[in-house]
Amino acid sequence: MFEISDELQKLVAEVDKLIAPKISEIDEQILYNQGKVLKAFQDEQVAEADLTGATGYGDDDMGRDKLDRIYARVFKTEAAVVRPQFVSGTHTLYTGLNGNLNAGDTLTYLTGMPYDTLQQVIGLAPNKRGTLLERGVKFSYVPLTDTGLIDYDQAELILKRDQPKIVAIQRSRGYSTRKTFTVEQIREMIAFVKKVSPDSLIFIDNCYGEFSEKHEPTEFGADFMAGSLIKNAGGGIAKTGGYIVGKHELIENAKIALTAPGCTEEGATLGNLRDFYQGFFLSPNVTGMAEKGMVFAAALFEKMGLNVSPKWNEARSDVIETIIFNDPAKMQKFIREVQKNSPIDSFVKPEAYHMPGYEDKVIMAAGTFVSGSTIEFSADGPIRPPYAVYMQGGLTYAHDKLAVINAVEDTFFKN
Numbered sequence: 001m002f003e004i005s006d007e008l009q010k011l012v013a014e015v016d017k018l019i020a021p022k023i024s025e026i027d028e029q030i031l032y033n034q035g036k037v038l039k040a041f042q043d044e045q046v047a048e049a050d051l052t053g054a055t056g057y058g059d060d061d062m063g064r065d066k067l068d069r070i071y072a073r074v075f076k077t078e079a080a081v082v083r084p085q086f087v088s089g090t091h092t093l094y095t096g097l098n099g100n101l102n103a104g105d106t107l108t109y110l111t112g113m114p115y116d117t118l119q120q121v122i123g124l125a126p127n128k129r130g131t132l133l134e135r136g137v138k139f140s141y142v143p144l145t146d147t148g149l150i151d152y153d154q155a156e157l158i159l160k161r162d163q164p165k166i167v168a169i170q171r172s173r174g175y176s177t178r179k180t181f182t183v184e185q186i187r188e189m190i191a192f193v194k195k196v197s198p199d200s201l202i203f204i205d206n207c208y209g210e211f212s213e214k215h216e217p218t219e220f221g222a223d224f225m226a227g228s229l230i231k232n233a234g235g236g237i238a239k240t241g242g243y244i245v246g247k248h249e250l251i252e253n254a255k256i257a258l259t260a261p262g263c264t265e266e267g268a269t270l271g272n273l274r275d276f277y278q279g280f281f282l283s284p285n286v287t288g289m290a291e292k293g294m295v296f297a298a299a300l301f302e303k304m305g306l307n308v309s310p311k312w313n314e315a316r317s318d319v320i321e322t323i324i325f326n327d328p329a330k331m332q333k334f335i336r337e338v339q340k341n342s343p344i345d346s347f348v349k350p351e352a353y354h355m356p357g358y359e360d361k362v363i364m365a366a367g368t369f370v371s372g373s374t375i376e377f378s379a380d381g382p383i384r385p386p387y388a389v390y391m392q393g394g395l396t397y398a399h400d401k402l403a404v405i406n407a408v409e410d411t412f413f414k415n
Contacts, residue, residue, distance in 0.1 A: 004405060005413045012405060015299040019312055022295050026288050033211045033284035040073040041281065051274040058268035067276055071245055074280075075218045075225065079251040082229075084272040085258060086242030088372075089207045089228030090117040096203065096226045096244045097121070097166065099257030103136025105165035108200075110155060110189055111181065112144040115174025116358045118205075125359075140164070148178030150185075152192060159197040167193050167200045171217070172208040172318045175358075175382050175390065179309055182317040183213050187220040194221060201250070207231055208318035208374065208392075211287040224250045229279065230373045232319065235286045236395045237279030239370050241272065286375060287319060290393025293377070293400025294321040297391060300408065319375065319393045324386050330411065331387040335365045337407035338379040338391070342367020343399075352383045360384045377403055 004012075050063035058064065064082075071080035086092040101107060107122070119125050123133030133139060140162050142155040159167070169189055172180050181189075190202055204217045204225035210232035218225050224246025229238035244254045255264035269276075298321055299312035307324040310316055325331035332352065339350050344367040352363040364380035366372065377394025381387070394400050 004409045008405065008409055008413050011300060011303050015296060015303060019295050019299050022313060023292055026291050026295070029211075029214055030284050030288035032214050033287075036074050037070075037281055037284055040070045041277075043073060044070050046070075046277065051277055053269040053271055053273040055268050055270060057266045059266060061267075061269055063273045063277075064267070064269045067273065067280075070280070071243055075216050075245040077218050077224075077245040078248040080243060080245040081251050081255050081258070082241065082243040082276060083258065083267055084241045084269060084276075085267055086228075087240065089226075089231065089242060090121060092226045092228060092242030092244060093118065093205055093207075094121045095257045096224060096250075096254045097132065097168075098135075099253035099255070100201065100203075100224075100250055101132060101135075101137045101165060104138070106138040106140060106162045107132060107166050107168060108139075108158060108162055108164035109141040109168045109170065110150060110193065111142075111168075111170045112176070112178070113141050114168070114170055114205075115176070118170075118174075138162070144178060148176075150189060150192075155192070156196050159193065159200070164197065164200050166203050167197065168203045168205065169217070169222075170205045172205070172320060173322070173390075175388075177309065177322060177324070177386065177388055179314075180209075180317045180320065182315050183215050183217055183220070184315075186217045186222075190217070190221045208320055211284045212291060212316055212318050218245060223247055224254075228374075229276065230370055231375050232287045232290075233280060233283055234276070234370075234373075234375065235279035235282035236370070236373065236375050237275045237282060239272070239275060241276065286395055289395065289397045290319040290375060290377075290400070291316055292397040293393040293404070294319060294391065296397075296401050297321050297323075297404045300404065304408070304412065321391045321393070323389045323391065325389060326386050328383060328387050331381060331389055332363055332383075334389060334407055334411045335363050335379050335381070337410045338377070338403060339365035339367055340410070341403035341406045342377065344368060358382060 044066050054061035067082050068080045123131030145151050201223040204222045206225045206227040226244045229241035295312050298308045301308045309322045350365050352361040355362045360382040362382050366378040368376035374392045379389050379391040381389045
């Protein structure tokens with residue numbers, strides 16, 4: 001650790017004592033989730049030969065098919081598709097939706113307007129080529145209440161009016177300041193949709209959420225769900241890829257959208273399977289470490305008088321901590337300090353720029369081993385009020401803690 005001021009050392013000592021019970025609670029969660037994954041590996045009798053992967057068409061890739069079954073077991077679904085051909089979380093979500101929506105169908109977001117890159121996918125942004133709207137899919141959403149919760153009265157009116165084919169639930173917050181929805185809240189949403197619009201399929205955007213709680217939305221009636229392997233599920237090991245889990249027919253439709261009719265059993269895994277298996281096995285622990293880091297950061301920033309979400313002792317359902325700076329200069333300064341405390345590219349100075357898929361300039365600190373990984377310690381945010389930083393916990397609690405302390409020292413205490 002670099003030299004830090006006496007005042008900050010005192011704050012850190014207070015925070016360590018304060019958060020000890022929460023850290024212990026996360027340890028229990030890690031143990032529970034690790035048990036689920038271990039049992040799935042054992043039940044599927046994973047062997048060294050399963051880690052090799054396939055080339056060419058990828059026909060008869062037993063390791064790939066076994067990994068699909070492991071994901072289905074862990075998330076308690078009928079089927080799964082886990083592939084390196086998914087280039088991002090956004091692509092994975094799009095594939096799941098695209099494969100299960102036809103012209104004339106309606107997609108309704110229950111959790112407010114989706115985040116910027118999903119708006120591109122739907123066709124709400126200026127670039128409308130290849131979007132769901134261009135294909136004839138209709139879109140609606142239920143605005144959240146002023147406190148960031150589901151407006152169930154409004155939702156009932158919209159669902160009965162639109163009779164959506166798919167109701168989407170976004171677990172994490174994106175670039176908004178609302179709280180991440182917990183699995184218990186999502187369970188209530190699922191029950192509500194099944195009562196009000198029983199013919200609708202329920203789709204979960206699970207990005208950042210895997211293993212951040214003991215249970216997953218698919219355990220409570222969600223029809224299908226998707227996420228990225230360079231977030232939680234890849235455990236910091238996977239270098240690309242995504243997954244979709246859910247009912248067999250819906251997964252088959254997604255596989256057609258990813259490949260082509262008649263080609264759903266193809267798709268070479270090349271050299272990725274070892275990373276995918278090992279990453280998923282490590283994911284419960286890595287996710288827990290990331291949560292611990294963000295609990296520490298939340299408590300420290302709260303003691304410094306900043307507005308954070310979630311607060312250190314609140315229920316967590318992803319690995320993201322939001323810190324409201326209300327000051328564009330200080331926000332950008334902090335993100336640059338995060339970059340300085342990264343293992344890769346620590347010498348790089350992040351600058352705000354118009355990133356494809358986003359409405360405003362975005363500044364990002366991401367000195368990660370896997371480019372763009374958000375299960376490694378990173379921080380980013382759009383340059384717009386309230387000048388919030390969205391910080392993702394990383395691979396180890398120790399690194400998160402060191403990096404946060406050093407970034408806080410140089411942003412708030414130095415000189």
